[in-house]
Amino acid sequence: MNIYVGNLSLETTEEELYQEFIIFGEVISVTVMNDEYIGSGQPRGYGYVEMASKSGGTAAIAHLEGKRMKDRVINVVEALPLTNKSGVATPDTRNTYRSNKKRERIFQVTRAA
Numbered sequence: 061m062n063i064y065v066g067n068l069s070l071e072t073t074e075e076e077l078y079q080e081f082i083i084f085g086e087v088i089s090v091t092v093m094n095d096e097y098i099g100s101g102q103p104r105g106y107g108y109v110e111m112a113s114k115s116g117g118t119a120a121i122a123h124l125e126g127k128r129m130k131d132r133v134i135n136v137v138e139a140l141p142l143t144n145k146s147g148v149a150t151p152d153t154r155n156t157y158r159s160n161k162k163r164e165r166i167f168q169v170t171r172a173a
Contacts, residue, residue, distance in 0.1 A: 061117030062139035066106040068092065069130035074107070080124060081109050085116020108139055 065077065074090045081087050092107035094100075111117040117138070125136040 061111045061114045063109045063111065063117055063121060064106065064135070064137050064139040065109060065124075066135035066137075067132050068103070068105050068107060068134060069132050070103045070105060072103070072107075072130060076129070077107060077109060080127075080129070081111065081120050084111070084120035084123065086112035088112055 063081075068077075072092060074092050077092060078087055078090045081090070088110040090107065090109050093104040095102045095104065109120075111120065121136050121138065124134065127134055127136075
């Protein structure tokens with residue numbers, strides 16, 4: 061299960077994020093995003109955690125959403141699947157998570173306009 065973690069302090073390390081999630085199950089990978097592609101290497105304030113099981117990921121989301129880390133309240137949600145080059149999402153994006161519902165409504169409103 062891939063998990064998006066937003067509103068991170070710019071000083072948050074991958075190891076610190078790992079320590080927050082390992083409590084809930086096996087962590088496969090942790091990535092704190094940065095601007096390495098434009099050369100600065102500056103942290104972006106968000107990252108992704110991949111967990112081995114859906115149950116561990118769901119528990120982590122439930123317990124860590126809204127938690128304070130380094131004086132910031134973090135956002136923790138299941139990461140949306142990547143889209144292909146035509147902008148069409150992969151078939152299993154139609155789940156019941158609130159972040160997908162919000163994006164779906166925005167897409168429908170934009171498309172109707």
